[in-house]
Amino acid sequence: MELVDEHQSLRAVGAILNRTQPAVSQMLKDLEYALGVTLVERSVRGVTLSPAGRLALQRTRSGLASFDHLVAELGAKQSPILRVGTNQALIFRVLPAAMSLLGAENASMRFKLRTGIVGEMLQSLWDGELDCYVGRVDWELMPHKMISVLRHDPLLRTDLVLACSIRHPLAGRRDLEIAELADWTWVLPPEDSNNRIALETEFRNHGVSGPVPMMEIASDLGALMILAREMDVLTCVPRLVLDTHIAAGELCVLNLPSLKLPPIQIGFVTLAEHEDMTALQLLRHALRDAAARLDEGAD
Secondary structure: OHHHHHHOOHHHHHHHHOOOHHHHHHHHHHHHHHHOOOOEEEEOOEEEEOHHHHHHHHHHHHHHHHHHHHHHHHHHOOOOEEEEEEOOHHHHOHHHHHHHHHOHHHOOOEEEEEEOOHHHHHHHHHOOOOOEEEEEOOHHHOOHHHHOOEEEEEEEEEOEEEEEEOOOOOOOOOOOOHHHHOOOOEEEOOOOOHHHHHHHHHHHHOOOOOOOOOEEOOOOHHHHHHHHHHOOOEEEEEHHHHOOOOOOOOEEEOOOOOOOOOOEEEEEEEEHHHOOOHHHHHHHHHHHHHHHHHHHHHO
């Protein structure tokens, strides 16, 4: 399937596999018969994968990635590694709290953590490179084929806010207008990040062009907060990260009642085929408990 997708020619695939074109064609027909779907669409220009063929290829890649991970674990003769994808906002409070709750009883558990933007993390989960994802999920932007194989546990919600140093000229002002903000210096995540898209959309809803940042920083809320804390710059971050040691009580939220940024829903996501893994169940329960405690502390 991979070769068909790459070369779009059964003759080329046959040459690579050292098989005749009719033999390759028969292999595909046998596979289509076994699965009960059409995997390849044939035309005078060659062959392309059908929608079902693309789904089969995607799920095969995911399965092979998981299998390779299993082989590596068995060869290492150590406790399994749980591969967790997340957004950096969760590193500050939610994940450390969950790890603490797992405690000494599960001290043998090991984790491989990756951070990145939402789309990248969900694609890595879909491809079998991650066992679970903890972070923001925007279902309306997700392909339906992906939604149908995911299992999701809501954890908590947080606001997206505009923040600056408590010494910034705009700090504490109660007469701010959105149009004023574009004239100030900003540090922001990249254009394709969900937070940046939400911010620019809200500016446009008020008839104002989105801010042009002095600096863009990818997947590093810590850097955004440090720059906002140390310089006269504005930024956009989830509210939950402001109550951390990096903010150090030196950051405040701009008072802009007319700015209605969408709340962020944070959840635990895994593939349906993996949801019964013991390590995933333990992490899921610890995350639920940690999120509940954080919500209680916020009330």
